[in-house]
Amino acid sequence: MRRNRIPVQLVWAVVVICVLPSLLNLLGVDFGSPSQTFDVLVSNITKDKVIDVMHHTLSGSFTHTILEWSAFCTAIFTVILSLIHFYLKADVVTPIIGIALFSSGCMDAFHTLAADRLIQGVADNQNLIPFTWAICRLFNALILLGGAGFFLIAQPVRWKRGISLVVLSSLVFGVIAFWVVSICARSATLPKTIFPNSIVTRPWDIAPLLLFIFAGFVVFPRFYNKYPSLFSHALIISVIPEVATQLHMAFGSKELFDNHFNIAHFLKIIAYLVPFIGLILDYIRTYREEADTAKELKQAMGVFNSILSESR
Template identity: 40%
Template sequence: MLKTEETSKYIANLPKSIIWATIIISIAPLILQLTFFDFGNPSISHIEDSILDNVSVRALLFEEYIGYFVHLILEWSAVTIAIATAALSFIQYKMTGNTTVPIIGIALLFAGCMDAFHTLASSKIIESIANNNNFIPFTWALSRTFNASILLFGITLVINYNEVILKYRKNHIMWVIWFIVLIITYGIVHYCAVAPSLPRTTYPHFWISRPFDIIALVLFILLFTTLIPALKKKDPSIFVEALLWSMIPAIATQIHMAFGSDRLFDEHFNIAHFLKVISYVIPFIGIIMDYMYMYQLDHIRIEEMEKAQKVLKGKNKELEQFAFITSHDLQEPLRTISSFSDLLQGQDLSQLSKDSQKFIYYIGQASKRMSMLIHGLLEYSRLGKNRELKAVNVNDILHDVQDDMQVVINETNTIIEYIDLPVIYGYPLELRLLFQNLISNAIKFRKSTEAPFIKISSALIDGEWMFGIQDNGVGIDEKFLQKIFIIFQRLSSKSENGEDGTGIGLAHCQKIINLHHGQIWVESEVGVGSTFYFTINTEKE
């Protein structure tokens, strides 16, 4: 769409308020920690000490499982948002055909699936063999690395191989990527579920307490600093920008886990899970805003099209009025010229020179041609006026056309062949003129050595009637095929038989087909003949 003053104010950028909110939320937990705000849940050792203080069993159980509850809520929130974002990305792909969005959507979907497995297994909803003290931190590190890796793979694919995706069928590429990622996801989930023991990932009292989380940290930094900015240059959408800024809470998540968390459900553990939810929320907001942006643009396009349509209708009306008035006003002086020319030709011209006689003849012929042009122009300006859509039997139309043209048909020995043509919805007068012009042209531009043969056929194709009018005339050179439907465009001054054309008849045909929301075209070979095709919609407007 052309950029206008009205559309330029809608720029595809993520609002600064969301960017600043993302940054503040990412660093706020650290600031609150420095003010001694505790986000953690009590450790098992604290619970054992509480037993000595005779705390009730129910309170102890609640205190023990509160960390699992918080973990479950945060993880399931992230899973839900990831799946929702993926679903919206696939819908947007169907609407726009943009391959960037679904590839990122696939990455988010399977990252969400990994998070879902991590959540369900750590909550014992899905059985796993390994102990939770190793299972939860290991599957966390694995899912985060998987999330970063699949994003890296998808973005690299879009940046470097977009030409390949566009060359081949997009849906096929999407299914291949989907299948590959599905196999990898299943393999990781299966390994974690059946492994009797998993590698140790937590090292309390070390500077890097969770070294496995460093891998995802490095990948998220790489995505934030290099790959997503490169993607944004190629696809500067709000969704991609939101994906870029979602790396801030993703990086903060990994910092809390890699350098802070040394046990399950401590404050860094809970902060990291909260920030992971934020890292999923930002792309979700981005894709929602993409939809809002597209809606705004579509609304503006519709308004601009309506304005342009009004202007165009006004211009067309002015042109039609101009053509009618001009043509009408030209009739009177033309009649005078034609009348005097006829009077002169009716006199004894023997006393005039041959050149003078020729000039008078040319004046008469030119005035007749001018009369034909004015008549054609008037008819062209009237097309579509006071029209009424009706069921029209094409056989009846052709019967009437043949009656009107019976004299010229007999004089030229023309044969017109057609069988069982359909009943269509259209404008009777205009359709009659359409067939009359095409048949008249087929007769007019016949071969001088062969009687005209015109075959009219029809076929129902994809909800439209397609008609063909085939002749055995002189044919049309290929270089003229695109010009013949333009008003006043003539290929030659006369046919082989000396008959002249005005250059308006086929323009009439084009306008009539436009009124019926169809198409018209011609296939032709010089010396063999032409076939004019046109389509008419079968549905009543």
């Protein structure tokens, strides 16, 4: 079982990355995007100056796009690697994380496109971004729990080599993700999700927080015990940045693009990256085992040939 655990150095690295932003906050470092108002009524201003001021005004939106798109790319790379891993080894763990991360990545991508007005909509970004964020996080937690819970109950033998089922499920969830975000973007009114004067500044983020805690303490450890692998153990470790992300949003973020908002979006990338690293480590171990097996086979053949030549 121990050989199927993520190296403790990597676990501590994840913990340090999750804690470091808060420690830097205590030292006075602010990760919030600077806010600047663009006054369209200002006269005697050059075109270049207008463009420059607009870029500074939209710096928060640019940072949000970069962070969300980085998370999306990480999810896509993990999906591709997990599907290859599943196809080669018929490992029952990979379709779960593959479907979950593909679906979550699609939600993140559509959420970003809607926030940048690349998906037509009428909802105000002040409501659209935090509301779709909360929906995306809830979606992510539920699909991870649903996938892990399903394979804790179902017999995995019949699902091995079911690569077509995994791909089809991923596409279905991708369409659902686009549909949900599109509805939100086209809604004229969305529920209020930010309460800056409350202890819980974003109550909609409490539900995903509780679900991730439940997954990390109950579901994922049982899943790992039943299907031990570096990948399934990485799923447990990924809960650390998932919970840290929700804590920053639920109890810290009071407005768009502020300090806790940007930290949470960064930590979500780490949460997606941990399973990806787990897959890479599994590939490395498999390669080393194959190399060791080939070396042992070569040595055995050498001994056999020497014995055969002596017998002659």
